Amino acid sequence: MVERRSHAPTIIDVAEHAGVSRATASRALSGYGRTSAATVERVRRAADEIGYRPNELARAMRAGSTSTIGLVVIADFTNAFFDRATKSIVDAARKRGYQVLISNTDEDPDVERGAIETLLEKQVDGLIVFPSAIGHSEHLEAGNLGGRPLVLADRRLDDLGVTTVTTDDFTGTREAVRNAVGLGHARLGFLITAANIAGQTTARPPALISSVRDRADGFAAGAADAGIPPEDQVWHFSEDVPESSEAAVAEMLDLASPPTVIFTSNNDMALSVLKVAGSRGLAIGREVSLVTVDDSPWAAYMVPGITVVARPVEQLGELAVERLVAEIESPGQPVEDIQLPTELIPRASVADLRSPAAGR
Amino acid sequence: MVERRSHAPTIIDVAEHAGVSRATASRALSGYGRTSAATVERVRRAADEIGYRPNELARAMRAGSTSTIGLVVIADFTNAFFDRATKSIVDAARKRGYQVLISNTDEDPDVERGAIETLLEKQVDGLIVFPSAIGHSEHLEAGNLGGRPLVLADRRLDDLGVTTVTTDDFTGTREAVRNAVGLGHARLGFLITAANIAGQTTARPPALISSVRDRADGFAAGAADAGIPPEDQVWHFSEDVPESSEAAVAEMLDLASPPTVIFTSNNDMALSVLKVAGSRGLAIGREVSLVTVDDSPWAAYMVPGITVVARPVEQLGELAVERLVAEIESPGQPVEDIQLPTELIPRASVADLRSPAAGR
DNA sequence: GCCGTTTGCGAGATCGTTCTCGCAAACTTG
DNA sequence: CAAGTTTGCGAGAACGATCTCGCAAACGGC
Numbered sequence A, B: 001m002v003e004r005r006s007h008a009p010t011i012i013d014v015a016e017h018a019g020v021s022r023a024t025a026s027r028a029l030s031g032y033g034r035t036s037a038a039t040v041e042r043v044r045r046a047a048d049e050i051g052y053r054p055n056e057l058a059r060a061m062r063a064g065s066t067s068t069i070g071l072v073v074i075a076d077f078t079n080a081f082f083d084r085a086t087k088s089i090v091d092a093a094r095k096r097g098y099q100v101l102i103s104n105t106d107e108d109p110d111v112e113r114g115a116i117e118t119l120l121e122k123q124v125d126g127l128i129v130f131p132s133a134i135g136h137s138e139h140l141e142a143g144n145l146g147g148r149p150l151v152l153a154d155r156r157l158d159d160l161g162v163t164t165v166t167t168d169d170f171t172g173t174r175e176a177v178r179n180a181v182g183l184g185h186a187r188l189g190f191l192i193t194a195a196n197i198a199g200q201t202t203a204r205p206p207a208l209i210s211s212v213r214d215r216a217d218g219f220a221a222g223a224a225d226a227g228i229p230p231e232d233q234v235w236h237f238s239e240d241v242p243e244s245s246e247a248a249v250a251e252m253l254d255l256a257s258p259p260t261v262i263f264t265s266n267n268d269m270a271l272s273v274l275k276v277a278g279s280r281g282l283a284i285g286r287e288v289s290l291v292t293v294d295d296s297p298w299a300a301y302m303v304p305g306i307t308v309v310a311r312p313v314e315q316l317g318e319l320a321v322e323r324l325v326a327e328i329e330s331p332g333q334p335v336e337d338i339q340l341p342t343e344l345i346p347r348a349s350v351a352d353l354r355s356p357a358a359g360r
Numbered sequence C: 001g002c003c004g005t006t007t008g009c010g011a012g013a014t015c016g017t018t019c020t021c022g023c024a025a026a027c028t029t030g
Numbered sequence D: 001c002a003a004g005t006t007t008g009c010g011a012g013a014a015c016g017a018t019c020t021c022g023c024a025a026a027c028g029g030c
Helices: A011-018 A022-030 A037-050 A056-063 A081-095 A109-121 A169-182 A210-225 A242-253 A267-279 A297-301 A313-329 B011-018 B022-030 B037-050 B056-063 B081-095 B109-121 B169-182 B210-225 B242-253 B267-279 B297-301 B313-329
Strands: A068-073 A099-104 A126-129 A150-153 A164-167 A188-193 A233-238 A261-264 A289-293 A307-310 A337-340 A343-345 B068-073 B099-104 B126-129 B150-153 B164-167 B188-193 B233-238 B261-264 B289-293 B307-310 B337-340 B343-345
Touching: A011 A022, A011 A037, A022 A037, A056 B056, A068 A081, A068 A109, A068 A313, A081 A099, A081 A313, A081 B081, A081 B099, A099 A109, A099 B081, A109 A126, A126 A313, A150 A313, A164 A169, A164 A210, A164 A313, A169 A188, A169 A210, A169 A261, A169 A289, A169 A307, A169 A343, A188 A210, A188 A242, A188 A267, A210 A233, A233 A242, A242 A267, A261 A267, A267 A289, A267 B297, A297 B267, A297 B297, A313 A337, B011 B022, B011 B037, B022 B037, B068 B081, B068 B109, B068 B313, B081 B099, B081 B313, B099 B109, B109 B126, B126 B313, B150 B313, B164 B169, B164 B210, B164 B313, B169 B188, B169 B210, B169 B261, B169 B289, B169 B307, B169 B343, B188 B210, B188 B242, B188 B267, B210 B233, B233 B242, B242 B267, B261 B267, B267 B289, B313 B337
Parallel strands: A068 A099, A068 A126, A126 A150, A150 A164, A164 A337, A188 A233, A188 A261, A261 A289, A289 A307, B068 B099, B068 B126, B126 B150, B150 B164, B164 B337, B188 B233, B188 B261, B261 B289, B289 B307
Antiparallel strands: A099 B099, A307 A343, B307 B343
């Protein structure tokens, strides 16, 4: 039975309907202090009858906590990273009684700043941030967060001294190189996003986002492990747009002696390899080999399957929530830098150059 | 300069610091009523100096609106639907000054009910719901929403009489059939999710979620258009898990005379076709043709490219936000049932059976 | 039957804002 | 220069919940 007054029923309406005071109604429903069983029953029934729904805003204001965490992500589709991370965070938060206020920065630091400001004004209990850029992170410093805890995900910001959950992309990429070299590859291409130096082909990248830097360092380490000389490492930087990375792939394949395998630092670039190689009639896993970071159902089932460095994205999301909630509910947790292990999943996109039949 | 008191600075602190009253400070910062320019300046500076951040909770309580919308989605990865929809909704909401509180139901009606209850308690101004199931939708009726507007996305719930934004999957699937038949296909397989009747192979599905039903009806209509008799339509229902759909694909391909083309109602099932066909050495676009609903970067760039019915998911998200915000800001909008046009993108996964060279 | 303890409940303060009033000072006008 | 109008500001109520107190009634023991 819905009341016909315009405003939603409040606890005062419940109290009136049950013939008790505001305080008693609150006690009966929230179950603190002393209330007789009969009164509890009467108040509960009254609340049901008038369709009472507690106003969480008022409760939060009194209590000083909203049971809401702010999530600031970078939505990129193709890597299936955004959705896997978001879903795992939303689910993990719900399990612990928290809701998620989500913001997307699209890698724009100004948007990130504004999003965080808004989330703080909405009094989130804590923040999980996938930082959009290195440098310019004053807005993430403890002093500007109003004392609310922060967990960084996917990318480290070393000078911040805050708990961070990432994947070990260094080791992952290094292993990927080891695997390809083991299959006989000796000339390696590496395609990597770095908007600021797109077009460059040096092997020593400047300041990069930690996740990208780890992959670059892992590639370099893997090549060094195998004794691949610099002249057999073809580095290409590109912007994070298809045109740029496709041009880079084309340039690589146009070399007098092109790399036999291309490592890409994300799925977008792997798709560019697929596209450019396809348009030239070069078969993946035969004429061109491919390894990328991040698994996806498509990478697994297409023919040939794509060899990938799989990252435990769901685990990353869950851990971020776990650490954040721990800090919210009992402040003073030690700062941790958690690196989750990746897994190399070898499929058919890396040709075995050792077998005599290979290469047709 | 951060104050050393434990609580975050409030407008009272600003007022004290500026030597004015609470009311004047509020006026100066919010810019209503009359305030002298000098006072505005003084208050602004005071706010800056003590690092004042308005408490949106308090403002929302007073104002009766939170500038927050609740989003209830079904997170399924492979279709790249969740992330595209979520991103477009979050971005469109931000553009209009709204934040998004997100919940994932994983298609569980009980979770959906609880999520909506929580969102309403948090006083969202409106809801966008991707409903998880037909029937059992009392919790979505206007009376149980405390007067807050609702927009349904992706799936219709006809008895609710609420504004709904969907894609025209009926026409999309019908066109896909027309396209395949035009290329010479005369025996058609259709793979569709319907947990309740998994394993069935009848052509008349029972109560289905509207999006799935539309695709089934579109397939039936397309087959009828082309005069394909029922015995040349191979319908297969499966649960929304790989094992189930893979079994269905295997069954289809094991028929004495298997369909030459398989239509799948989502990307999960298309991947199952890829997997099962791949494991049998059947080449897509040669021995087996494939069409699916929902485009993705992978579908475009793999070899062969997958023919798809592309849905304007971003537009769907934006429109849902637009309609919802319109209703929030000026109630009494007409109820609309918006169907966005889909687009058939022909690629190489459907073999041209008319060409003599086909099939080798 | 008296005094001390427990029990149940209500009055009122509080969280941080916004906004309506009313009041005094500063202007305008004839 | 008196009367009316505008300007700037402060006091206090309101949003809807929680929670601390204090008070009265009921209960206990001797």
